[in-house]
Amino acid sequence: xxxxxxxxxxxxxxxxxxxxxxxxxxxxxxxxxxxxxxxxxxxxxxxxxxxxxxxxxxxxxxxxxxxxxxxxxxxxxxxxxxxxxxxxxxxxxxxxxxxxxxxxxxxxxxxxxxxxxxxxxxxxxxxxxxxxxxxxxxxxxxxxxxxxxxxxxxxxxxxxxxxxxxxxxxxxxxxxxxxxxxxxxxxxxxxxxxxxxxxxxxxxxxxxxxxxxxxxxxxxxxxxxxxxxxxxxxxxxxxxxxxxxxxxxxxxxxxxxxxxx
Amino acid sequence: xxxxxxxxxxxxxxxxxxxxxxxxxxxxxxxxxxxxxxxxxxxxxxxxxxxxxxxxxxxxxxxxxxxxxxxxxxxxxxxxxxxxxxxxxxxxxxxxxxxxxxxxxxxxxxxxxxxxxxxxxxxxxxxxxxxxxxxxxxxxxxxxxxxxxxxxxxxxxxxxxxxxxxxxxxxxxxxxxxxxxxxxxxxxxxxxxxxxxxxxxxxxxxxxxxxxxxxxxxxxxxxxxxxxxxxxxxxxxxxxxxxxxxxxxxxxx
Numbered sequence: 001x002x003x004x005x006x007x008x009x010x011x012x013x014x015x016x017x018x019x020x021x022x023x024x025x026x027x028x029x030x031x032x033x034x035x036x037x038x039x040x041x042x043x044x045x046x047x048x049x050x051x052x053x054x055x056x057x058x059x060x061x062x063x064x065x066x067x068x069x070x071x072x073x074x075x076x077x078x079x080x081x082x083x084x085x086x087x088x089x090x091x092x093x094x095x096x097x098x099x100x101x102x103x104x105x106x107x108x109x110x111x112x113x114x115x116x117x118x119x120x121x122x123x124x125x126x127x128x129x130x131x132x133x134x135x136x137x138x139x140x141x142x143x144x145x146x147x148x149x150x151x152x153x154x155x156x157x158x159x160x161x162x163x164x165x166x167x168x169x170x171x172x173x174x175x176x177x178x179x180x181x182x183x184x185x186x187x188x189x190x191x192x193x194x195x196x197x198x199x200x201x202x203x204x205x206x207x208x209x210x211x212x213x214x215x216x217x218x219x220x221x222x223x224x225x226x227x228x229x230x231x232x233x234x235x236x237x238x239x240x241x242x243x244x245x246x247x248x249x250x251x252x253x254x255x256x257x258x259x260x261x
Numbered sequence: 262x263x264x265x266x267x268x269x270x271x272x273x274x275x276x277x278x279x280x281x282x283x284x285x286x287x288x289x290x291x292x293x294x295x296x297x298x299x300x301x302x303x304x305x306x307x308x309x310x311x312x313x314x315x316x317x318x319x320x321x322x323x324x325x326x327x328x329x330x331x332x333x334x335x336x337x338x339x340x341x342x343x344x345x346x347x348x349x350x351x352x353x354x355x356x357x358x359x360x361x362x363x364x365x366x367x368x369x370x371x372x373x374x375x376x377x378x379x380x381x382x383x384x385x386x387x388x389x390x391x392x393x394x395x396x397x398x399x400x401x402x403x404x405x406x407x408x409x410x411x412x413x414x415x416x417x418x419x420x421x422x423x424x425x426x427x428x429x430x431x432x433x434x435x436x437x438x439x440x441x442x443x444x445x446x447x448x449x450x451x452x453x454x455x456x457x458x459x460x461x462x463x464x465x466x467x468x469x470x471x472x473x474x475x476x477x478x479x480x481x482x483x484x485x486x487x488x489x490x491x492x493x494x495x496x497x498x499x500x501x502x503x504x505x506x507x508x509x510x511x512x513x514x
């Protein structure tokens with residue numbers, strides 16, 4: 001078996017074994033489904049409730065995507081401003097940190113009260129969770145351009161804009177993309193946590209409210225099905241962003257180079 | 262050869278001192294006149310401030326005291342080659358060489374002829390579309406030199422550019438640099454810590470003292486151009502190297 005085959009087969013085998021063990025434990029001990037449903041029941045529930053759960057997933061995905069895009073655009077813009085002025089950076093960076101370290105569960109109720117539109121309030125919560133890695137990483141990247149290249153730009157009388165456009169921005173690409181990859185996962189977490197705080201209700205509900213609702217009704221199998229969808233979404237976001245990062249850096253950055261062997 | 266012409270100063274450095282923010286005096290009261298068309302090497306022990314002198318001449322850092330005056334008043338076109346190739350890894354060889362022209366407002370199409378000629382002069386014609394990571398250390402340094410030459414500089418400043426290369430590559434680059442210099446007549450200031458390299462390349466060598474750097478000796482090298490690899494085994498070359506080694510030893514003592 002080659003190394004790349006092993007990379008696929010080994011974790012898959014582990015997963016399968018764990019599922020079999022899970023099903024066996026549930027059956028042998030006759031654990032009732034409202035305590036712990038077996039994987040087969042969860043799969044069945046997912047199949048049956050799939051369409052309605054996917055509708056909820058779509059709501060969560062939209063909030064997540066909007067929050068990620070806002071995090072990338074605004075986070076990137078904030079980082080560029082920070083890179084333009086050291087004073088701006090040292091003045092505002094601490095507040096970005098404060099926003100980052102304050103648990104979103106404690107701010108979310110306020111935002112939900114202040115902002116009437118549910119979608120917008122959830123979006124803001126998810127954005128608060130997601131924007132910081134983009135700001136921090138991009139700022140670092142913009143500030144770590146090769147000193148000698150900076151000197152070279154200076155030698156040829158480059159404008160501030162030229163230094164930013166042709167030197168700092170390309171230099172920052174790898175760390176910017178690393179930040180985006182972290183933010184992708186955080187945007188989903190932010191969207192789910194915010195919805196947990198917002199609770200059920202409203203015309204459109206995301207997966208988090210479906211999990212809450214299923215929990216209240218002791219429909220554990222549906223809860224697990226919704227959880228599974230959330231995990232798959234998180235994995236998909238990670239895979240897509242990793243692929244994007246590799247594609248953008250493929251021709252030059254160490255992180256995207258194929259290994260020698 | 263322009264060596265027969267009456268030497269005219271390209272720039273003069275007078276009473277130059279540089280004190281860094283941490284209090285280190287890198288250069289003290291240094292005077293130097295650089296003639297147009299010269300191949301001047303600055304030779305000295307490491308930490309003698311020779312790189313600092315080069316950066317001052319390039320205008321990358323301001324002097325603490327003293328001035329650098331160019332003939333005719335303004336500051337002429339300069340090309341700079343660092344110790345490392347210092348290429349932009351995200352840009353192709355062509356785009357790296359295009360950089361100085363782009364920064365001074367030349368369009369891509371307007372630059373293409375000059376870039377092609379510069380790449381050809383350094384044997385890089387076949388590598389225009391290649392990214393730096395695909396190149397060897399010697400080839401990267403060629404790109405770095407091409408970038409410095411593409412603006413047709415009056416003054417080419419090189420800061421120990423070949424120090425990290427193997428000897429075979431270094432010798433070949435030495436010869437290529439000399440060949441281009443004889444053809445194009447820019448003025449060169451070449452910082453090195455190698456006696457052999459400086460004697461092979463230059464028609465004048467300025468030896469610097471230990472920190473704070475000052476001019477310890479100003480040695481003309483009379484070996485005739487064109488110089489090629491045969492010179493490296495010639496007795497006259499050995500004599501010059503021996504003489505210069507002594508000067509350097511006295512300066513570093």
